[in-house]
Structures are given as C-alpha cells and as structure tokens.
Amino acid sequence: MASRTRVIFQRILLGVLGAVLLLGLVVYSEGAVTVYVHDKPQGTRIWLPIPALLVDAGLSFVPDRDLREAERQIGPWLPAIQAASAELARCPDATLVEVKDSHEHVLISKYGDTLRIDVEDETDTVHIALPVGLVNSLAHQLEAAGGPA
Amino acid sequence: MTRGLSVLRVRQLTLVVLLLAATAVAASAEDRWLHIKVDDSGGDNEMVRVNVPLSLAEKVLPCVHAENFDGGKVRIQGNLNDVDLRQLVEAIRDAGDNEFVTVRDRHEDVRIAKAGGNLLIKVREKDGESKREQSTVDIKVPFTVVQALLSAGKDELDVAAAIRALRTQGNTELVTVNDKTESVRIWVDSRSASE
Numbered sequence: 001m002a003s004r005t006r007v008i009f010q011r012i013l014l015g016v017l018g019a020v021l022l023l024g025l026v027v028y029s030e031g032a033v034t035v036y037v038h039d040k041p042q043g044t045r046i047w048l049p050i051p052a053l054l055v056d057a058g059l060s061f062v063p064d065r066d067l068r069e070a071e072r073q074i075g076p077w078l079p080a081i082q083a084a085s086a087e088l089a090r091c092p093d094a095t096l097v098e099v100k101d102s103h104e105h106v107l108i109s110k111y112g113d114t115l116r117i118d119v120e121d122e123t124d125t126v127h128i129a130l131p132v133g134l135v136n137s138l139a140h141q142l143e144a145a146g147g148p149a
Numbered sequence: 150m151t152r153g154l155s156v157l158r159v160r161q162l163t164l165v166v167l168l169l170a171a172t173a174v175a176a177s178a179e180d181r182w183l184h185i186k187v188d189d190s191g192g193d194n195e196m197v198r199v200n201v202p203l204s205l206a207e208k209v210l211p212c213v214h215a216e217n218f219d220g221g222k223v224r225i226q227g228n229l230n231d232v233d234l235r236q237l238v239e240a241i242r243d244a245g246d247n248e249f250v251t252v253r254d255r256h257e258d259v260r261i262a263k264a265g266g267n268l269l270i271k272v273r274e275k276d277g278e279s280k281r282e283q284s285t286v287d288i289k290v291p292f293t294v295v296q297a298l299l300s301a302g303k304d305e306l307d308v309a310a311a312i313r314a315l316r317t318q319g320n321t322e323l324v325t326v327n328d329k330t331e332s333v334r335i336w337v338d339s340r341s342a343s344e
Contacts, residue, residue: 102193
C-alpha cells in the first residue's frame with residue numbers, strides 16, 4: 001500500500017516538474033532581457049533576468065494613459081525603431097558601435113538574436129542584453145496604443 | 150527531337166546560371182557595411198568604431214522625420230547663391246578625367262578632380278614655415294553616389310538614395326583624414342568588422 005502511494009506521489013512530482021519545465025521553456029522561448037549593474041564604489045551588484053514574454057505581456061498592464069504618453073514622446077521614432085529592429089534581426093553578428101576613451105568604454109553589439117549594450121566606466125559596469133524581436137514587438141504595441149482611443 | 154531537347158537544356162542551364170548570378174549580386178549588395186573609424190591620440194585617447202550594414206541605413210533613414218531631415222532627405226542650410234549643383238555635377242560627369250579646381254596658398258592645397266568615375270577632393274594643410282604637411286583630407290565618392298545624393302529637390306540631399314547607390318559599388322574608401330593627433334576613416338566593404 002505504502003509502495004503504491006509512493007508511486008502515485010512520484011508520478012505527481014514528475015508531472016509537476018514537467019509542467020514547470022514546460023512553462024519555463026515557453027516563458028524563455030522568446031529570450032530574456034538581462035540587466036547587470038555593478039556599482040563599483042558601493043560594491044553592489046544587481047543581476048536581473050526577465051523573460052521577454054513577460055516584458056511583452058507586462059505592457060498590457062500599463063495604464064492606457066501612460067502608454068499614450070509614451071507613444072506621444074517616441075512616436076515619431078517608432079517607424080525607424082521598427083525598421084532598425086527588423087533589419088538588425090536579419091544582419092549577421094557584429095560590433096555596431098564602440099566608443100572608448102581613458103574613462104569609458106561603450107559597446108553596442110548584436111550577437112545571435114540579442115542586442116547587447118555594455119558600458120564600463122570608472123564607477124559602474126552595466127550590461128544589458130535584450131532580444132531584437134522584443135524591441136520590434138514593443139514598438140508595435142506602443143504604436144497601437146497611440147491609435148484612436 | 151534530340152536537338153530540341155538539348156536546346157531546352159541549354160535554355161534551362163542559362164536560366165539557372167542567370168538566377169545564380171542574380172542571387173550572387175543580390176547577396177553582395179546585401180552584405181555591404183559602412184565603417185567609421187576615429188582615433189584621437191590627443192587628450193583622452195578617444196577611439197570610435199561604427200559598423201553599420203548599408204541595408205539597415207537604407208531601411209531606417211526614410212523612416213526618420215526630424216528637423217531638416219525628412220524621409221531620408223536632408224535640407225541644405227545656407228545660401229547656394231542659385232548654384233545648380235545637379236547641373237554642375239552632370240557637367241563634370243560628362244567631361245573626361247580632369248582636375249577641375251586647384252587652390253594653392255602658403256597654408257593649404259585644395260584639389261577637386263574627376264578620375265575613374267569618382268569625384269576626388271584632396272586637401273593638404275601645410276605648416277607655413279617648414280611646408281610640411283600638417284593634415285590631409287582625402288574624399289573619394291563614386292559619381293553615381295553623388296548623382297543619387299543630388300537626385301532630390303534643389304535644396305535637398307537624398308541621403309537614402311546615396312546609400313542605395315553606395316550598395317551597388319564595390320569596396321570604396323570614402324573619407325580619410327589625418328592630422329597630428331587624429332585620424333578618421335570612412336569606408337564601405339563587405340566585412341562586418343572594421344579590423
């Protein structure tokens with residue numbers, strides 16, 4: 001009897017584990033936005049991985065008024081952002097921009113489906129990685145938000 | 150019958166070759182990259198590298214609508230004194246290879262010429278006393294690109310059209326500037342990295 005209960009328990013555990021794994025795979029299927037900030041004087045480090053799917057879905061929870069305001073501000077640039085992200089998705093991996101002086105090093109690169117922004121200066125280290133497709137998707141959502149209310 | 154079949158095969162083969170050639174041309178046009186390299190050894194030792202696929206610039210520029218820059222065209226500021234740049238360029242294009250402008254003084258040599266389908270501008274700044282070169286500027290722009298640039302209205306430069314024209318060119322060294330502390334290089338090739 002005890003052995004049967006154990007088998008049932010194992011099956012449930014396996015099912016839950018499979019569901020969690022599947023959910024994780026679905027959530028991360030669109031990639032993830034990762035932000036890493038190292039404040040050198042304070043010694044604090046923040047590493048924040050956010051699934052792109054959640055960022056995309058999270059935009060639907062932003063109040064319409066705020067979305068319209070954001071669209072009003074960057075609206076004129078949205079077509080250019082959409083065109084750039086669509087074209088970036090097609091272009092091969094490359095370092096797009098690199099600026100370096102004795103105090104600072106800024107690097108913007110494309111690697112796979114990810115756009116990377118790396119900034120290193122005397123006080124901070126910042127690494128941001130975001131899926132190129134997410135930029136396009138967010139731009140489309142913002143554009144839609146600016147349409148007739 | 151056999152002859153008919155072989156003619157058909159030759160036609161099919163020709164079609165395949167033409168398709169392959171068209172694909173190769175399209176691929177080579179796709180892979181053009183614009184590179185900007187700036188090195189400044191004075192002060193902060195600044196270094197700038199920009200590598201942009203021309204296809205990206207071609208798609209993005211027409212979408213930008215800002216002051217004096219609209220739909221890939223930039224409005225020329227200042228007074229051109231009724232100089233028709235398009236006619237001027239067409240006149241130079243139709244002429245043979247030649248040096249059209251030469252200005253020389255104690256401090257500077259400026260030459261504007263046409264050679265091998267390119268518009269060349271060379272500036273040499275000299276030290277008045279020793280006559281040694283202080284800085285050099287070399288600009289080489291294919292005429293098809295210049296024409297595309299001037300293909301918009303009278304007071305406009307069509308940058309998007311110039312980029313499109315640039316994509317059809319081979320590897321091109323567009324701008325080289327050198328002085329005591331700074332060097333600038335702008336060129337187009339098929340590599341995604343500048344070095």
